[in-house]
Amino acid sequence: MAFMAACTTGMAQRPPQTTGYNRYVNPFIGTGAVDKNSLSGSNFPGACTPFGLVQLGPDTRDNPNDPASGYDYNDTTIVGFSHTHLSGTGVADLFDFLFMPYTGDITWNATPENGHKGFRSAFTHEQEKAVPGYYSVQLLAHKTLAELTATAHCGVHRYTFPQQEQGRVMVDLDHSLDKKRPYWECKVISAHLEVVNDHTIEGYRVITGWSRLRKVYFRAVFSKPFAARQLREGGQVINNGEVANGRSVKAVFSFAPSNAPLLVKVGISAVSAEGARSNLAAEVKDFDFDATAQAAANSWSKELGVMDAEGTDEQKTILYTGLYHLFTQPNNLADADSSYAGTDYTVRKAVDGAHYSTFSLWDTYRAAHPLYTLVQQGRTAGFINSMIRQYETYGYLPVWQLWGDETYCMIGNHAIPVIADAFRKGIAGIDYAKAYEAAKASSLRNHPGSPFHLLEQYKYFPEDKQSQSVSLTLEIAYDDWCVAQMALQMGKKEDYQFFLNRSTYYRNLYDQQTGFFRGKNSQGEWLPFNPLTYGGNGGSPFTEGNGWQYFWYVPQDVPDLIKLVGGDKAFVNKLDTFFTHNAKPEDVNGNASGFIGQYAHGNEPSHHVIYLYNYAGEPWKAQQYAAQVMQQQYNGKSSGYSGNEDCGQMSAWYIFSAMGFYPVNPANGIYALGSPQLSKAVIKGLNGKNFTVVAEGAGGKNCYIQRVTLNGKPYNKTYITHSDIVNGGTLVFTMGEKPNKKWGVAADSRPPLEEVR
CATH class of the missing domain: 2.70.98.10 (Beta-galactosidase; Chain A, domain 5)
Known part of the structure; x- marks a missing residue:
């Protein structure tokens, strides 16, 4: 190479x-x-x-x-x-x-x-x-x-x-x-x-x-x-x-x-x-290039040591390069003395010593930030403290922050699930009262991409009033669910009811006749619709995707989505069609790549969909497609990703999935099981404990779970919880070439709405 x-x-x-x-x-x-x-x-x-x-x-x-x-x-x-x-x-x-x-x-x-x-x-x-x-x-x-x-x-x-x-x-x-x-x-x-x-x-x-x-x-x-x-x-x-x-x-x-x-x-x-x-005087005192390079290498070796992985050389190369990409950003903008320039261009001091930017949140809230909560808990606090500083000087949390400046790129406000996830997982070093204030304010104040007055008036975003209306309605519904969960845990009952109610507004854009979420105008009329037609970043109800890819975006309540479709069988049939229905070249735009049917792994809206089979009683299909993506769309060469890596999100998907689990809802502490590819993985230093995943016979055609044990006991659930991981222990998969259609199919084996505490 x-x-x-x-x-x-x-x-x-x-x-x-x-x-x-x-x-x-x-x-x-x-x-x-x-x-x-x-x-x-x-x-x-x-x-x-x-x-x-x-x-x-x-x-x-x-x-x-x-x-x-x-x-x-x-x-x-x-x-x-x-x-x-x-x-x-x-x-x-x-x-x-x-x-x-x-x-x-x-x-x-x-x-x-x-x-x-x-x-x-x-x-x-x-x-x-x-x-x-x-x-x-x-x-x-x-x-x-x-x-x-x-x-x-x-x-x-x-x-x-x-x-x-x-x-x-x-x-x-x-x-x-x-x-x-x-x-x-x-x-x-x-x-x-x-x-x-x-x-x-x-x-x-x-x-x-x-x-x-x-x-x-x-x-x-x-x-x-x-x-x-x-x-x-x-x-x-x-x-x-x-x-x-x-x-x-x-x-x-x-x-x-x-x-x-x-x-x-x-x-x-x-x-x-x-x-x-x-900065120069503090960090490079002479012209010893080799010593500086070795110090940089040592800093990486220490950082990458949060995990031990066993597998093929290519698997380890993909995984550790993924961690490397994940740890390249967010970037600390503060000087060596902790000075930083705020969004108001005044010079301030970061009391925790760092002020981070490069927040590609539409991408990274899905898997990168949940992975940070496992392997970068201290920096997770630093990321959120930096987000709160934007709120204090700018009025709302970051959407896509670059060099300390809000770019308003993409939609929603996905700093909110990052904060809610850290809060619910008990990440220390954050003023959560201020964090909640910021999350609530960012869910109510109008700013580009989030005209909340329309949501209050129509209970959805009308496309003739707000472009990218379907994607916005769905994504903000999820953000609202995250605010609601923080409010519930903090005893803010009125806020909880308000945001929980608003988190169900996705239902108002579900068209029973077509079986898709689709755009409406301000008169409540359905707009012309083709589920294969892509949107970009404006001029369409969909953002960097189409009706097929956005259909699955109800991570806060997958059982309700299954109910909308008509039950488990109808839901599985729709998933099967999703993974086998090919689009014509003219239907696809430049944001879509890495196709398996309509599933497009090269961009984020599809990333959780494979794991939805666990919620409808056919988990072996999640195992099949997860393995297919890892084996066919990742490699150790320059072409190693099927889309833009997006500040660690593409890497985080692989790291989670190669261990055998993935956060479908990034803020509920539940990880759906898939198809582990590594023979062994150890997440180190979790409250002084390690969490070990062993996958016996994993790799190649052995993509199907035959049985699972957790800490030596038989385990038939198609998910694990965050507590399972941070409390330490050992999860053992036995893998095989044919699906075990008896494992994980019982109703009580399915991922719940959230981790029971």
Whole structure:
């Protein structure tokens, strides 16, 4: 595999020692599709530390757009290395402060047509390497080895130029997502680069894009003095200049020929120039690249040690890379001294030491955040405290927060189930009175995507008043159920009744005649409907899905959904059709991939549906389809995901499912059983105890549960509870090639509405 390749040009790549859990991580998983009909995963393969601010890595596009990470495994050239990236998202942003080492003349307007190679360079995967905390690549056009590592707030570069040849470094403050993309205007509002001394530069940029306003600061210190420098703003070039200001600021720094590598250490801050200086001083005190890379590797090995897994090498690679992706974000925006910029742009201090952002909540509330409650309990508190801070300065909880700014991307307010789940599981370190206040307020105040006055007036969202009306009605009904459960547990009976009642409004869009949830107008009239027709992010009743995929979205009350359909048999028949009914190409949009019939694993609305067979008495079908997805739609290569990885959600689905269970309702403490693929998995450190899952004979055609024991006793339920897990113990599956249609079919074996406490 390419991630194990060595440099063959005589310039030795020197990665940190890769042992323990790190040896199973392949950062190239999910970085490139293998054909035009699949999504890339959009993962970032560069250097970072767990939940750190800096993600330092390669960009293969001048103006990144798709994939959103800026890197596509199928590309053949690199334009440079920027210090901030998104990993696995469907939309691009960040790409701050691009550095590119090169050799040759300074040619600002180089193009292939005029014969100048400029800054861009060809590369091959055989001369590229990535392990946790380290990335390197041979830049073929410049005969230069670039190596990267990172701390939480800093990036460290090591460039080995050809001996006796002058090396240069281009610094680009204008590099960004595609400024011509149609969704929103991206532009650099202001940028500044200043030469502090003969080996130090500082700067910042203020930029608008997906995040409406970002301020980013940096300080870069080089291990050698500049022999010459050239600053550029727009078309104006300043030889040996001191300062450049404007919207298109770039610079080239030249260095005398040397046999020793050039190192650059770069501190980043989302707060201030002083913050960038302080972060650099706190985290990278010298130019010991190898020590920094090893420290980054050690931080990953410690973080990944929350689980022990046994299985095939590929299974362990998928699982530990999944944990790696899961722990790449949310990102701590606070400086090393805990300062952070609030949504009101004032500088504040995080009393718990961290302030997180990059909350892809429409994706991650489903499985990523429930997994965090098992393997990242302390950080779960930090995530929620950071969400509450947005409420305090902005008026409601995050929808999709990026760089501390609310983007309003996607629908619903799925910080609410994250909070409700943590509350009901007893995660410590959170002011739950304030958290409930935030959840309630966010469920009542109108903001983009949540016009609650319409819900109160019509008891559903009318499509002629609010686009994405069916998806909104269904998803907000679930959020309301979560608020209701918090209210009940807190003794707020009036609130409980209000939100519980509103959580049933999905029924008002169920059409008995067609057997689907479908759009209505404000006159109560059904709209024209085809359950195969996809919606995107507006202009349709459905969000990134169709009527088939959204039919199953009542996770708070699956028994009621079964009743709406007409009982178990009708429900199973509909599920069977869902997994076998193929759409025509013209029915499918770019958000759908990873198909099994209408099930589309490449996007989140389908993720829980496999496990619904457990609720209707045919759990062996959940086992069959869960195994099919894991075996066919995940792998250890660049094409390892069937859709965008979405900040850990795609990984979390696999991690849960490979252990044999999944949270259909992410906030009720119930996990539906499926088809474990790992021979053994241990979740460690749960209240000082371990929870062990053993799957005898698992893998391949042995996808069906024959029998189960929990702590040595026969177990016939098709679910386990959160208490079962955190109290420690051992769950043993015996797997076989044929379904056992007697196991788990009794009515009392089905998952209940919530965990009994």
